[in-house]
Amino acid sequence: MSARLSEPSTGAVTKKLTLYFPRSETEKPIVYHLVKDYNLVINIFRAKVTPEEYGYLVLDVTGTEEDIRRGMDFVRTFDVRIDESHKGVRWDRDTCVMCGNCVSHCPTGALHVEDRRSMAVAFDSDLCVECLACLANCPYGACTSVF
Amino acid sequence: MKTYEEINARIESGKAVVLTADEIIEYVDRKGLEAAAEEVDVVTTATFGPMCSSGCFLNFGHAVPRMRISEAWLDDVPAYCGIAAVDVYLGATELRQGDPANTYYPGEFRFGGGHVIEKLVAGEKVQLFGLSYGTDDYPRREIRTWLTIHDLNQAVMVNPRNCYQNYNVGVNASERPIHTYLGLLKPNLGNISYCSAGQLSPLLNDPLYRTIGVGTRVWLAGAQGHVYAEGTQHSPTCDRGENDVPREGAGTLALTGDMKEMNPKFVRGVSLMGYGVSLALGVGVPIPILSPEILKAAAVRDRDIYAPVIDYSGDYPQRTGKVLAHLSYEELKRGEVTLQGKSVPVSSMSSYAWALEIAHLLKDEIRRGEFLLSRPLRPLPTRQSMASLKIRDKNRREVTR
Numbered sequence: 001m002s003a004r005l006s007e008p009s010t011g012a013v014t015k016k017l018t019l020y021f022p023r024s025e026t027e028k029p030i031v032y033h034l035v036k037d038y039n040l041v042i043n044i045f046r047a048k049v050t051p052e053e054y055g056y057l058v059l060d061v062t063g064t065e066e067d068i069r070r071g072m073d074f075v076r077t078f079d080v081r082i083d084e085s086h087k088g089v090r091w092d093r094d095t096c097v098m099c100g101n102c103v104s105h106c107p108t109g110a111l112h113v114e115d116r117r118s119m120a121v122a123f124d125s126d127l128c129v130e131c132l133a134c135l136a137n138c139p140y141g142a143c144t145s146v147f
Numbered sequence: 148m149k150t151y152e153e154i155n156a157r158i159e160s161g162k163a164v165v166l167t168a169d170e171i172i173e174y175v176d177r178k179g180l181e182a183a184a185e186e187v188d189v190v191t192t193a194t195f196g197p198m199c200s201s202g203c204f205l206n207f208g209h210a211v212p213r214m215r216i217s218e219a220w221l222d223d224v225p226a227y228c229g230i231a232a233v234d235v236y237l238g239a240t241e242l243r244q245g246d247p248a249n250t251y252y253p254g255e256f257r258f259g260g261g262h263v264i265e266k267l268v269a270g271e272k273v274q275l276f277g278l279s280y281g282t283d284d285y286p287r288r289e290i291r292t293w294l295t296i297h298d299l300n301q302a303v304m305v306n307p308r309n310c311y312q313n314y315n316v317g318v319n320a321s322e323r324p325i326h327t328y329l330g331l332l333k334p335n336l337g338n339i340s341y342c343s344a345g346q347l348s349p350l351l352n353d354p355l356y357r358t359i360g361v362g363t364r365v366w367l368a369g370a371q372g373h374v375y376a377e378g379t380q381h382s383p384t385c386d387r388g389e390n391d392v393p394r395e396g397a398g399t400l401a402l403t404g405d406m407k408e409m410n411p412k413f414v415r416g417v418s419l420m421g422y423g424v425s426l427a428l429g430v431g432v433p434i435p436i437l438s439p440e441i442l443k444a445a446a447v448r449d450r451d452i453y454a455p456v457i458d459y460s461g462d463y464p465q466r467t468g469k470v471l472a473h474l475s476y477e478e479l480k481r482g483e484v485t486l487q488g489k490s491v492p493v494s495s496m497s498s499y500a501w502a503l504e505i506a507h508l509l510k511d512e513i514r515r516g517e518f519l520l521s522r523p524l525r526p527l528p529t530r531q532s533m534a535s536l537k538i539r540d541k542n543r544r545e546v547t548r
Binding site: 140 | 415480
């Protein structure tokens with residue numbers, strides 16, 4: 001086994017990416033090539049890959065900056081659109097009434113009370129794992145999923 | 148000691164001293180009760196949360212030819228037509244026609260009466276569909292039109308029960324998740340949910356109804372409305388602490404106000420998974436500081452207000468009366484409480500942050516001389532409790548089931 005296929009060396013970074021697939025490209029083994037040819041570690045959070053429909057992958061990509069750049073150039077050759085640091089879950093501050101019903105349903109504390117004096121609610125998207133518990137539990141529809 | 152007239156004169160001259168129910172706590176600590184009561188004219192209280200017993204009367208005006216509407220839908224939500232020809236009452240918890248409710252449990256309840264009321268206040272267009280049997284003087288039998296609140300002659304919110312003085316804290320002691328009006332309650336005391344603005348909440352700041360009564364002018368979602376009666380289920384005879392503050396539901400207010408004057412931010416449709424639809428409202432109530440006793444009550448703080456913890460998987464639906472614990476709002480607002488030796492995360496259905504915002508909005512209106520206080524026409528009842536519904540046969544003999 002070559003060194004290129006071992007664990008990414010120090011200097012590796014992790015990027016959260018959303019790949020949007022056109023209708024015709026969903027059958028190609030893109031993730032396989034990212035792992036094998038570009039030495040990237042892939043952690044898929046959400047996926048919808050359905051024949052004859054557009055699809056998406058929400059994934060963490062770990063590798064050197066150079067390998068990630070080359071891997072994404074490869075992905076773009078399939079007419080796949082890449083959205084960096086994109087979250088599938090959105091919290092709309094204007095729709096939120098700051099009741100705090102969500103906070104005991106959010107497993108990571110992404111939705112949290114940021115100030116115990118005013119009891120204002122805030123959303124830290126870096127902590128969100130897109131479990132979607134907030135979507136079902138928000139009485140006002142303040143949390144939505146783009147997928 | 149001050150009078151309503153003196154306080155209103157100070158408001159009109161722009162000299163009134165107004166503090167929120169949050170600010171008054173430290174103010175009284177610093178100045179002392181007697182001195183603070185001399186200085187402060189008004190304390191503003193507020194709450195924002197789902198208030199199911201809400202709705203509105205709408206008058207559409209007459210079409211050509213005339214129609215005595217006998218069935219009506221607004222954006223497919225049925226409205227009550229058992230009143231005059233083009234008047235309807237739209238209730239907050241009415242489901243949209245064809246909503247599967249809990250057929251596929253838990254239902255989503257995405258849209259209902261509360262959402263139509265939100266759209267109307269926001270100035271959005273709403274579809275009216277109406278049917279009638281037709282009469283000689285009202286021959287039209289069907290109508291379909293799109294309207295906004297500006298097209299209506301009247302859009303008056305009339306809410307039989309708002310502003311519960313205090314409220315249950317819900318938990319779930321069973322083995323499965325349950326869906327309630329306090330939100331999703333996880334099994335085995337997995338979370339806890341409360342619904343009160345605590346130290347900001349109107350009736351918790353006037354526990355014996357010394358100033359809030361029938362006729363009191365209130366801030367109802369930005370409109371100047373008023374208390375038109377005690378709310379339904381008003382039960383002042385209840386478990387109270389040494390500070391007279393109820394340790395359970397207790398008093399309620401029936402409120403009314405002109406929807407055309409309301410701020411859409413504070414009129415919001417509510418979807419509660421597995422439960423239904425409702426309407427969340429912002430309400431602010433000013434308390435005139437007529438005496439040190441009134442100020443002392445208005446300076447109540449979260450740590451001195453207790454709410455009963457009830458198991459909504461069994462004790463609540465079966466009305467056993469069992470209370471698992473009493474928790475103060477100070478404890479609840481920390482975000483985690485200890486219940487039966489277990490650490491339990493806390494959620495709230497009531498928005499303290501928005502209640503605080505409303506208390507400040509009302510304070511600013513009073514300071515600008517735009518909101519005068521009204522003396523109640525009559526006080527709220529101070530002694531009555533809530534009757535249960537007995538199930539009887541036609542000979543009025545009580546039956547067990």
